[in-house]
Amino acid sequence: MTRDDLAGMLGEQTTACGPARDALMAGGDFVVWDGPVPAGQLARTYRMRLRRTQRRGQPTLALAATVDRLLEAEEELLRIGQIVAADSSWTFMLFLNAAATEVLACTGVARIGTCPWTWCA
Template identity: 40%
Template structure:
């Protein structure tokens, strides 16, 4: 997938999509997993990310779109979801992308502040 295509798929004006789109426009690196290895049933992801949401909230780690993304993944049930990610270095932020299996749309996006990682070192 080309950068411009991913930016287009993040057209929604939600705070997390806007932040991810802005990061891409400023040159953040990104990766969309190809093939069947990049596909995971949505309900499996919902369980994993529900636990991660609790973890980040309990530790006071700033996030964007976490609760809404988990709700979306729950609603998708067994539907396969393609994974992707966007890494912004300054300030450090990571966006976890959940795309349709054919990568034709972004179904959900989670943004996680990575500054806490630097403090732990």
């Protein structure tokens, strides 16, 4: 997948998609991993991450909306992608269909130290 392909898939799925696209086009690193994961499993994981970020006051973008979309797609198999802003200030997690041709949801979290998520801060 090319940078332009991924940027073209980042529309208005969640409010984090625009900033993720901007980070990507500004030279941020990106990856889309192989291997599908059930959306329901991702929903449970990211619901826990939502609680942790809220407790710590860590800035996020569209994390609650992403959890809702993952819950709605519970039985679907999804692929996970990531964009790290060039200045490492934000990490965006992308949830794509199994063929990696469409983004279902996107969330962003401000990085703390060297880790973007609160469980390693």
